[in-house]
Amino acid sequence: MLQRWFIKVLFLFSLLSLATSLTYAQEQQPAAKIQGILMNADEMFRDSVNETIEMSGNIQIVYQGQHIKADKARVLLRTKRAELFGNVEIVDTKTSIKGDQIFLDYETNTGIIYNGFVQSGLVRFSGDRLEKIGDSEFLVSSADYTACTNCPSTWSFSGTSVRAEMGGYAYIKNAILRISDVPVFWFPYLVVPLKSDRQSGLLTPGFEQSDTGGFTLMQPYFWAISRSSDATITAKNYERRGLKGMLEYRYMLNDESSGTLNTAVLNDKAFGEDPRLNAFRSGSAVGAPLERWFVRYQHYYAMPDDVVARAQVNLASDLQYPKDFPFETDNYGDSAMENRISVTKNTKDTHASIDASYYVNMLQSDPRANNDDAVHRAPELRYSSTQKNIGETNFIYFWDLNYVNFSRAGNSYDDMAYTADGKTKYVKNDCNLPNWSDNPSCHRTYDGSYDSSIDLIRTGQRLDFRPALYYPFQISDGFDIVPILNYRETHYNFNVGEEQSYVRRYLRTSITSRMIFSGIYGDLITPKSTRYKHEVIPEVVYTNTPWIQQKDHPFFGTGPLNEAPYSSRDGISDGDLTSPYGLQFDYQDRIYDRNLVTFGLTNKITRKEWVGDRPEYQQIASLKLLQSYDVSQQDRSNSTREPWSDLMTILDVRLKNFQTYSIFDYFPYQGVTNISSRVRVMNDMGQFGQVGLTQQYKITPGQSVVQSSRTEDYTFAAGFVSPYINLMGQIVYDSNWQAAKFGKPVKSWAYIAQFKPPGDCWLVTLIQDQVTGGETNTRLNFEFTFDGNPKPPLQPEALDQFGF
Template sequence: MKDLILWINLSLLFSAEISDVLSPKRGQGFLDFNLDKRPRAPYNSSGGVGRRTGLVLHRWIFFFSFLAVFLFADTTLWAAEAAPTAKIHGMLINAESMFGDNEKDTAELEGKVQIVFQGQHLKADKARVYRRSRQVELYGNVEIMDAKNTIVGDQVFLDYENNTGVIYNGYVQSGSVMFAGTLLQKTGESEYIVNTADYTACTNCPASWSFSGTTVRAELGGYAYIKNAVLRFGHVPVFWLPYLIVPLKSDRQSGLLTPNFEVSETGGFAFSIPYFWAISRSSDATIEAKDYAKRGLKALFEYRYVLNENSNGSLSAASIFDKAFADDPRLNTYRPAGQQNDPIDRWFTRYNHYYEMPDGGVHRAQINLASDLQYPKDFPEETLNFGDSAMENRVSYTKNNQDQHYSVDSSYYVNMLHGNPLAGNEDAVHRLPELRFAQAQKNIGDTNFIYSLDLTYTNFARSGNAYDDMEEVIIDGAKVRFPKNTCHSPKWEDDPNCKRIYDGTYDPSIDQIRTGQRLDFRPTLYYPIKMGEGLDLLPKLSYRETHYNFNVEENPYLVRRYLRTELSTRMNFSRIYGDTVSSKATRYKHEIVPEITYSRLPWFSQENHPFFGTGNLSDAPYSSRDGISDLDIGSDFGVQFDYNDRVYDRNLVTVSLLNKVTEKRWVGDRPEYRQIGYLKLAQSYDASQEGRSTENWSDLTATLDMRLDHFQTYSIFNYFPYQNVTNASSRVRLLNDKGQFFQVQLTRQYKITPGQPVDTSTRQEDYTFSAGFISRYINLMGKFVYDANWAEAENGKQIKSWAYIAQYKPPGDCMLITFIHEQVVGSDTRFKLNFEFTFDGTPKPPLPPEALDAYGFY
């Protein structure tokens, strides 16, 4: 009953008639909400008697209604239900009480004020609306929200026509970006000027980091320009800048990046400030100035570009007038006395380019150069080739169609094995150029015969002599061959007083040819035969003819020809495991594939030539799985240009057994296949060595590759039965869904010389232990390399190198502090510290385990 009486009373109270009745004087009435300013008739107009009678009646109705409410309605119900709504200039207004002044054209609102206008929702304790000037004043707990931004303040004066105004003691938030101040002037749709301001992108309070300034000019979706900027961690000021520009958007944009800090024994304390330049939508660059306390000022530059969806490139460079390197014994040992301790200009440049051209061709380029051979060791994160024997520079153009392959390739190498950091590059051999044509496997007419063709021309060139003058000595019963020098020592490069000798006369019995041209022609014929379910035969016949032209006066021309026959037989046994009823069930396919391959050279023609050494070619223990090492230099068969110069698998039987497991699982409505298990065993028997050697069996090779969700391993083992040792390269990783991992890696290599026992003291045997821990606020990962043969090492240290990375993620998802500590073998310990601020509210993902590969080189 009282609800019904209350509803009647409110309906009468907020009707236009009651408004007129309660107005003691026109234009100054309480609750006069004729806000749309529709004209009304005066009280003394025609029909006035009826109007006055109505007024009396309405007064009585109002009196009794008010009395009923007073008697029966509780105050809580009144407050809950008495929220009138009105409309002003398209603004929808709601408040507990409203007062209109038609003469001043204003409206007073109090109690839970809410205003909706042009996609904005305004809240306040109290508000005043000025209809003539199109302004609104908001007081107490003011909040203005739209689809992208939120404005909060104690008081807000807003021009709702131009969407400008003033906010007192408030803040503006757009996504995760927030700036606050004592006075915020809204000068446009998304532009603000803030006095005594704070800026942050953190979601926590107090913010993990913030910039404070005397004045901030901000444009949402653009930049904030801060004067007298002070970086604060929490409430603690740590850094001051006179002027700072920070982003208020997550798009690529130009600006200063956070500074980086580094400490090392050689370089001292280093401080760098990078600048990011967003050149265009498809290119950008990073320019960095890095100041070393001991080395000097270094300039770094990196340019990146995208040409199309699949084409991109990058160019990196750096330059420093290195004062610390001037005192380095690695350099001064080889410099004249008058030049020692003089600083030198050190630099590097690295360029990577990949371009898929409109004609279907692909252009690739890889350039990597440095001022000296020690640069990759001192700055391994720049050249990215620390420990390599050469710096490779390569430019190529390739084009493939359905049946053919065409390529033009050129490779320039920088020899990194010299002792003198400033040594020349006259002895490096380059491929300038290499031309190749290949015909893909194709049927001959409608027959089952398949043919393919390979044609390659290579020019091997260098700036020095066409051949190497060599000399030979016997050390511990073994023959050692090395470049002729004044000290007659294999380690002549370690002594600056030793000089290389070029006597100007080619000695075919010992000197090695290093330059020339090679034309290689190789057609192949196949005839695949399917014997039955799971049994395949593949006979193959190939002819190879290779022409050589050497840049020496004696025997400048050589031709090698041979015919190779090969027969492969393979069987495939497979079975499906898992739910075979449901169409979207996870299933596993296990395959066992045994294979036997027999290769033989029924015909071979090659003249005796010093390029292939002085030994009997039939005694050469070459197979397709033999590698090339430094031991070949001292052998009777030399090293030639590359592996293509070897005649391998002359009478060889290879047996292999493959186990493979493939998983099929569904991701949504799409099937996904992945190989989760792979194990291959293989060994060869060389019948061509019968009667000449007791080592007819090759090493037994095992390759294991497993990629499960929480277990991964990739391992290669080579067991040498005659030496009874195993070379190994193995990695085992355990990980969970959070990204935490533990990894053990083994690298063990013995120097194998056929017919000779193994010297285990010269082996390389390293164990690398790595682990990573990820939590809400801290990420940790690290590794160290243990030398199992440390007693025979020159430095006698058990730990060869180490590195760890610690990342602290303060609350608020807005910052990442990364600390790196690494020991580079042969160099000094380095400490690095950098800060990454997040401006878009997206937390940085944890580093993958492979990130450790960039640190702790050995």
């Protein structure tokens, strides 16, 4: 009985073992590693005599970083070759190769691919026969090339033969550009880059259309001069203006130092017919083309020992050039073109600099007017200290020494005259007109004699010394008081007048008191939670000038010194020309805040967020109010007593989906508000809407504002983002257009349309705009992705360049 049970158990165990063995044999695939080649397949047979290996079914081969798949394969170990058939795929870290058949020399990594393609990133070559002649180099017959991800490709180039090096260039013979497989253009020979590194070559052409220039074609060429410098050379042909040569040269001197030079030259046929120019030209020159040019240069050089050299050059052949080509000079609407060079050196305790500034006066009607009346600063020397404690005390001192030479090519003073009503002061001219420069027959005149009662001194030298002493202290936590004592001594040397040497001295005291009230909100328990800090900061600053030593001098005008309407928030304007206090060199010649109390209140919210293990702080909102009271105004003998200044409000909010920066200036005695405000809302897709308002009144103390002379511009902007098209536009509406210089309700406008065909491989950008007082311009650009790196779309800030 026991023997019978033992036989039954043994029989069942044998059946179970056999079933397990069959199952394992069915699931197990042959695998081998021969001569460093790891092979696996459903079926594998090795012929040791001929040194071959036959494989079929789910073939996987790994050798020297390459992963090979195929339906059938033969490996010839003696000749180091592999013959691969059916759905062949070879993948390494750089490329992916697919084909119907591939004959590969796996030792030299060369071979032939039939009816397949090679892809690196988004760059792909396909053809009937591809010859792999190196690790990343291929020869392709009857080839197609594209960098598009869609199929069929949005664009492609086909050619009779292609030599391509991944990470280098592709050389295509008889290249045909195809858009959605439709032939568009033929090139006998084409070279395209297959890498994102800088390389020389032609860039895609651009097209423009304008009222004056007509149809315009431009062809840029990129020149990779060296690892630290390159240039873009552009030939730009205007239908009506002529051919313009343009250059942009860029260089890097070190990690912190760089420079850019932009220039262009054009023999402008259209400008030769321009009435703005011909009104100021003689009869024989009217209508003749004019050679025009511009130069813009920016340079920053950080040298050893904290020495920095800077240069800024802005020059043009004529004053109309920045208006005709506003995106070349970047000076459209400016009153002057500034040219400046400087060298600075900073140490732990001091700052030293030498500076020179040359200005081109653009407020002239004659486009080719000379620049004799512009005042320059050359040289300007500065030496100052940082704020330092006196010994171990809480006293802090600071001093600044500054020398400037003000010069110009013309006379050192301006001969001036008044209109019959005595309200308007203007430069003397042979037409006796305030706006004489608009009339080509009028010219500035000099009588050869300086009249101190009316003429303006425009050149001279100024040496200014300003030491200061501080003593900050705290009454309690969050309550700070900072008293300051300033002394100032200024020496002048003028080139005209009876008193050419002059000294002014004064003492200024101020005390600042500030309190901080704060609270923290949010999750105060979780260590890395998002929190918000709200601060309310009231501040009072009292400034007084108890002692002034300043004798009467024509340079400072004829009015009583204690009635000069200067505060630290007053700007220099045309009104200073007719003021009894005259027009000095710059703002530093004024004695402001002689007896002033300034009140301020700041609210701000700061957000603290954790990014990984690091906290990030961002001020997301602030509201600041400022207003001053001038005590000295009560002592004035004239009728203009307006002790309260404008009430300034600054709102700055920077949230994820909402932003605004707004400045409001309310003038209590005129009852008007100057406004500069922008509000933007956006979503995570990049779509946005924006509204802006600029409202400015001309404010003259003691006088009512003239409503008709106000500037009141409304700006509306919006942007739409989608997978295949980006749209953004902006329009500036002048609500006071009847009184405006150009007299049109729409002051300026622009829109940008970016078309993104399927495949993420090119952009078509259409820009149309009209700046204030300018003409309509249309630009069309094509940006192809040759290296597989898609071009990013334009950001909303791209509209800012059209807002002038």
